[in-house]
Amino acid sequence: MGGVGIEMTPEIKILGLTVDHKLTFNAHVSQVCKKAANIYKQLTRAARVNWGLSPEVIRTIYTTAVEPVILYAAAAWAPAARKLEVRKKFNAIQRGYAQKMCKAYRTASLNSTLILTGTLPLDLRLLEAASLYEAKKGISPQYQLADREVEKMAQKMSAPHPAEQTGLQFENLEDEEQYSRHSDYAVRIFTDGSKIEGKVGAALSIWKDAGETRAIKLTLSPYCTVYQAELLAITKATEVALKNKETSIGIYSDSRSALQSVTNTGSTHPLAVEARSNLRNCRLQNKNISLFWIKAHAGLVGNERADDLAKDAALKSKKRPEYDKCPISYIKREIRAETIKEWENSCSLAMEDSPHTCTDSSVRRTLHASANLGQRKLSSMSS
Template sequence: MAKKKLNAIQRGFVQKVVRTYRTASLDSVLLLAGILPLDLRIQEAAAIYEIKKGFSQRIVGDRVVETRVPYNNKVHPSEREETEYTCLEDCAELPNSIINIYTDGSKIEGTVGAALSIWDGAVETKTRKLKLDNCCTVYQVELLAINAATNIALATPGNYNILSDSRSALQTLADPDDTHPLAEEARKNIRRIKTRGNTINLYWVKAHVGITGNERADALAKDAALKLKKKPDYEQCPVSNRLCGISPSLQA
């Protein structure tokens, strides 16, 4: 009954949008207008709300929609610390006694990749490439790259600088109340690294100004996106990608 009322409401204005005859069916005018039926739009909005609030672990095909970490699973507010980052001046020198990990991500020609370039002094000692599902966003890939850098720092004790040209990703990490799963995991890694007595610093660097490590990470990320053939290291659909995660019936 409710669906019939919604259809009756929608049919009138969609017919005016496409300037068709009053006898045209609702399905045909919706198709011409490129508009979702109201009942599906309501379901979509409800699903997005549930995912954002962490109430849903919706699976679409072989993909999982990225969900926020439930607030009660986070560290108690009294124990949270801000994860600060520093804006580094162009080409400023970093201490040679600390290992520098440059991170970057790329979404190019519909493919997505991330990379890490690890430097000990003036020498690149190691690189790592990561592959993401094509539905992932640049924001996700930048967060994944930083997260991977914290994993390396946690696995191999030492003092580290992590350098990224994504201020949005670093700002997410700096917000102790943000519940993005990649940011939350990175913050936990950073706390564990500091607890054992090691140093880990986060830096924002300006892209494409001649910083060797950053340029190297950028080239590796593009190469990972275009050429890396492997199962994605991260394939959760962002909530913002509706066709990827919310309305599979419309993808035929």
């Protein structure tokens, strides 16, 4: 071009990811490990065995500064983590951080420090991050979802124009006295969700004047969350309000988080989006729909009735679930369970190879207990 020959280059850097011509990603691994090593050198000046930064501070630095550097674009180069050469580089980097997190001496092994700190090996964290990305995008992850459909957030482009959006809000009712001042609606709809004995249900209790006129029970798949059940109940309530002939309707829920999702126009949860669409259509019909948060188990008959109906729907309903979208939280738990299982298998193999390593069953219990404790702090990294 312009009299200058264009030569092939062995690697190229695209958006922070170094791609080589053989797709080995060895150059990228070397670069991220070098960055992590530089952070460790600075950390060693402020953290020693007997003085310096506390283990919690070191863990925070590791999870917020080191892991993001290494896990960047994990879905693109995760298969490289299976290679022995890459695992050795990760182990060399992670060992120092794990020793600092548990205040161990330099002679402590990597596996023991990882177990004590509840920190997953970097190669497994990389594969875990890639699996979660694939699950969110609808690509078949490493584990099986069977026929379950992942709950996907609504597209931002599908939201109405900002000029067409109306401000939504809800009022807080702390006691029966406050409720009595906001109960002068032609129709009052109480909603609730429940998860009991591994089953999930939701319900609506529709009241007119002083008596209940209708009860609706909704069933969700066992892997669904209470949050989904609460949102489903509110969404169903807005649907009932849209079809009702009355123009003055109050919707009462004891789930503040679900109401916040509905009233927040930036929330892209599919149920919240559907509820807002129903409320918008109600306004086009000149209906006055008000949302209220009520305190649970505060003696309100409507709320107690909705709670009983939700539990009954969860325990006794035999019909097909009205909502069966698999939440991301469930997928995270499944991926984490598979990761810990793989970690346990690798530790078992290491114990078999080393006759001087403790093989007592207490190691396995420590592995699970430490991992569950430490990974609660790591779960934010999977979001």
